[in-house]
Amino acid sequence: MTKDTLKQMSRRERQIIEILFQLGSGSVADVQAHLDQAPSYSSVRALLNRMVEKKQVAYQRQGNKYVYSPITEREEAAQTALKKLINTFFNGSPGAAVAALLGAEKDAISAQQMDEIQAKIDAIKNNNK
Known part of the structure; x- marks a missing residue:
């Protein structure tokens, strides 16, 4: 698919x-x-x-x-659904979606998950240089 x-x-x-x-x-x-x-x-x-x-x-x-x-992999379907959600509710801004998620779920995100999120952010920053 x-x-x-x-x-x-x-x-x-x-x-x-x-x-x-x-x-x-x-x-x-x-x-x-x-x-x-x-x-x-x-x-x-x-x-x-x-x-x-x-x-x-x-x-x-x-x-x-x-x-x-x-037929499709779950990850591929999730990425497509997430893009649609970001376009629909966050005017196409991934940053706004992340900010909303972190604000709504701040008490439910563990320190380890925060570190994983930060590592992904750092990796994206390093790839864009």
């Missing part, structure tokens, strides 16, 4: 991909059980079939059911 494909996913398709990442793989019933305000079984099946056609998910037959799994 390409990054362009991920950008073109509907809200419901992104929810399904996230569920499949959490489960590793799942049947239509598994996906339906994890969806908020889940549509009917046949609607979920139709969505999954469309996602197969778009090469967003793959499937294998196991007995009488099909089991679906994401």
